[in-house]
Amino acid sequence: MEFTEAYKQTGPCCFSPDARFLAVAVDYRLVVRDVVTLKYETSHYLRGQFAAVHFIVLVGSEKLWYQVVVQLFSCVDKINFLEWAPDSEYILCGLYKRPMVQAWSLSQPDWTCKIDEGSAGIAYARWSPDSRHILTTSEFQLRLTVWSLVNTACVHVQWPKHAARGVSFTKDGKFAAICTRRDCKDYINLLSCHSWEIMGVFSVDTLDLAGVEWSPDDSAIVAWDSLLEYKVLIYSPDGRCLFKYSAYESGLGVKTVGWSPCGQFLAVGSYDQSVRILNHLTWKTFAEFTHAASIRSPYNAAVFKEVDDPFQLDMSELCLSEGLSRNMRDNGTENGSEGGSRVKYAVMDVPITVPAQKPASDKPNPKQGIGMLSWSSDSHYFFTRNDNMPTVLWIWDICRLELAAVLVQKDPIRAAAWDPTCPRLVLCTESPHLYMWTPSGACCVNIPLPNFRIVDLKWNSAGSCLLLKDRDSFCCAAIVSALPEEEPDEQTDETSEDE
DSSP, X not given: OEEEOOEEOSSOEEEOTTSSEEXXXXXXXEEEEEEEEEEEOOOHHHHHOOSHHHHHHHHHOOOXXXXXXXXXXXXXXXXXXXXXXXXXSEEEEEETTTTEEEEEESSOTTOEEEEOOGGGOOSEEEEOTTSSEEEEEOGGGOEEEEEESSSSOEEEEEOBSOSSSSEEEOTTSSEEEEEEEETXXXXXXXXXXXXXXXXXXXXXXXXXEEEEEEOTTSSOEEEEEOTTSOOEEEEOXXXXXXXXXXXXXXXXXXXXXXXOTTSSEEXXXXXXXXXXEEETTTOOEEEEEEOOSEEOTTOOOEEEEEEEEEOOOOOTTOOOOHHHHHHHHHHHHHTTOTTTEEEEEEEEOSSEEOOOOOOOTTSSSOSOSEEEEEEOTTSSEEEEEETTSTTEEEEEETTTTEEEEEEEOSSOOOEEEEOTTSXXXXXEOSSSEEEEEETTEEEEEEOOSTTOOOOEEEEOTTSXXXXXXXXXXXXXXXXXXXXXXXXXTOOOSBOOOOO
């Protein structure tokens, strides 16, 4: 893997949809960096600090590059939210303390747009699929407003149900489904994204509508109730209820919902620590995956456990100056290698008991159930994290209807993301390591930056660059080669170590 050096950030960072640029919030400044054109230079880490970073580069074959700044914009206040327009031409900045929204053009730096809702405030803002309209939701969900960048026209939708959630666009960008609530009843409003006229409104059989999502083929809309009642509803675009699903009646209900990219499967994660898969033909469940604390046979899944891998570097016969030796020791600690140690995955034998926590019964929003769920781009795999097992990531094979792999980490999993081009998964645990899984194995990668601990990560749409965020900085990583395929006749007990 190849890494950039660390750059400052104070808020959101996101790649452009065309995978060429990276927008970064630094207080009130919007910095746009070039991802494709990489300017390789000798990093100051290697020039001024011949230390642990240099050894990591030698061992892991990492390189450090610089990203070129292509645009710099100044907003009127601190940036709280960023979103690229789908055509990668415009960037939306949410200044919610003001409250205000500013938009900038990448090709026309002098062009700017400012949206101020006045006393109504702005709780959230998003782009429309045509990249020429901005949708804002006011405070207290009083109204949703569609602002045009082409003319001064604006359209209002009264009583949106949620600020950030409850809005979904079709894949072709022609229609929008917006959740609203009036007279203590939930509704779905269908709007044309061309004229922004309401094409239809139908009521939803929910007590407290939690969200809606169009299917990838735009043939159906899924709606689900709040956690107080287990209810998943499938509607046609004309408002007909195609199917109602409820796994049980007593207990907390749905926590996560996710369509497979192919549109054939709908995964429903629940508070009972199970995932149920519905098919798009009959809308009935054909698989149920449980997250047991003990993994036993007949599971054929590989269980990868993160373990320490201390290495000893014999330098007794080397003649180093006192200053250089001290510099190497100091930088080895700063690099987060914990005195020269690193980590690796060890393949464990079953049966094995995975770490689990008992959620507090006297606190709201219990940490249990399927809090993370995401499909691979080919719809072959999906991963889950059961929130009362925060250090364990479960990877399921939907073709074989079985558990494919289990990753047991030392620390709670903060974020995980699939490569948008292949079944490759990366995750982080707020440690100086990046963890990767593919169907051929798993590995751990040390980050060659001092005091850098990954709290969040994102892929660009081309799968060529990975954004890694620390608390107040970020870097980018490029995957230069995939994990090697396993030989059919080889039997190994441990996976590869640091790349």
